[in-house]
Amino acid sequence: MSAPTRSDAAARVADLLADLLPGGRIGSVVAGEVLAGTGDALALVNPADGGVLAHFADAGPSVVEAAMAAAREGQRAWGAMSAAARGRAMWAVAALVRRHAEALAELETLSAGKPIRDTRGEVAKVAEMFEYYAGWCDKLHGEVIPVPTSHLNYTRHEPYGTVVQITPWNAPIFTAGWQIAPAICAGNAVVLKPSELTPLTSLALGVLCAKAEGMPRGLVSVLAGAGPTTGAAAVAHADTRLVVFVGSAEAGAQIAAAAARNIVPSVLELGGKSANIVFADADLGRALLGAQAAIFGGAGQSCVAGSRLLVHRSVHADFVARLAHAAGRIPVGAPTNPATQIGPINNRRQRDKIAGMVEAAAAAGARIAAGGACPDALRETGGFYYGPTIVDGVGPEADIAREEVFGPVLTVLPFDDEDEAVALANATPYGLAGGVWTGDIGRGHRVAAAVRAGTFWVNGYKTINVASPFGGFGRSGFGRSSGREALMAYTQTKSVWVETAAHPAVAFGYVG
Structure with missing residues (x-):
């Protein structure tokens, strides 16, 4: 097509x-x-x-x-x-x-x-x-x-x-x-x-x-x-x-x-500001794919989007580098093209809101590891495109780390241990979804129980089915x-x- x-x-x-x-x-x-x-x-x-x-x-x-x-x-x-x-x-x-x-x-x-x-x-x-x-x-x-x-x-x-x-x-x-x-x-x-x-x-x-x-x-x-x-x-x-x-x-x-x-x-x-948590013992290849699907699927216009990526500090730098490289290869373009994975933002107002939040984060000192604008090849289309974007180097109190962007924008936060990861995941008034990637199944169950969210995935993200209840906690x-x-x-x-x-x-x- x-x-x-x-x-x-x-x-x-x-x-x-x-x-x-x-x-x-x-x-x-x-x-x-x-x-x-x-x-x-x-x-x-x-x-x-x-x-x-x-x-x-x-x-x-x-x-x-x-x-x-x-x-x-x-x-x-x-x-x-x-x-x-x-x-x-x-x-x-x-x-x-x-x-x-x-x-x-x-x-x-x-x-x-x-x-x-x-x-x-x-x-x-x-x-x-x-x-x-x-x-x-x-x-x-x-x-x-x-x-x-x-x-x-x-x-x-x-x-x-x-x-x-x-x-x-x-x-x-x-x-x-x-x-x-x-x-x-x-x-x-x-x-x-x-x-x-x-x-x-x-x-x-x-x-x-x-x-x-x-x-x-x-x-x-x-x-x-x-x-x-x-x-x-x-x-x-x-x-x-x-x-x-x-x-x-x-x-x-x-x-x-x-x-x-x-x-x-x-x-x-x-809405949601869901945390997607990656521990160092996870299958990092699978977690890399899961992190992309969690936020970039649907151009990030999803209430359950894994928009806050929490990565163990020991693998943080390498994981962000690999993720940034992958983000640049995701096909962005006309939604009628079967090869397209990220289409346009639905409307101009939302596209402008996304761009404004990323620009404000960059002005406050954040590092834009990938994206941050409409891809060059799509600028002349007149469409509301915005490339897959990764924002690193922000604190958990930053607006872009706390408020829903509703676009293909991922904020990355490092953590040092399980308690800190749970505390960061819960440091939001939202409670719609979340996920954890780990090779320790006991840890998976512990984190699933501790994070305040209506839906939670262990070693996966964004799977839903009509037979399973769906809804949120808090805001x-x-x-x-x-x-x-x-x-x-x-x-x-x-x-x-x-x-x-x-x-x-x-x-x-x-x-x-």
């Missing part, structure tokens, strides 16, 4: 939308139909060249109202179906995703700037998510509790109702599937608001959910609009019963506060978005008491 020109990319996006969205029009997907927005015009920009791919109108309150009405009807129909029938319907969604996999992957690559080698895998994982939770539909049940009375006491896991989900621009279709599948498995309706920068594949997924055999058409709606307008209207709507947000800690705090004003709970999957959020734990997050537990005694004791009152 060659790199398209500006006009070619816009034309190809239009062709893909003609196949994936009714009428090929960009708008909110409500009950399987595309509704035009009523608000300001928004532009979709190609990260690979800075050109405009398309325009659409912000959905606005009236479209949000239509989505909420459709959700009420969709959830009512969904609840009337047997659990087995709901499982078959979810499996049908997965089949449609697999049928349209190449088109979805290409659309994600063109509109989000993610390399095609990545988007093909992510679309496959979306299908896997629906298949996994399809199997849970008829297995989500409560338990009988042996209470010390004459009652039968049992629990039921019941859906909240309408769940509003707000997802980010860094992995649009993957995050949409990651959230929608457990929510509807648990019996909820979903109103999803993807980032206004990357709504297209989420809209296409909403259409496939409506088309799948057995799926009520209003069960999943997808809003095309901006956060402060459309997103805020959805969060504040009287029908919203749970809010799920994936994104930055700052935005998450605002959304959780808005939900709390309506006494609505929230699940937050926020990285709360709640879980996969595995069985996600079903618990999407349900409320009801306790039911049934009197079974033939002549129950009367504790109060009189029988007239």
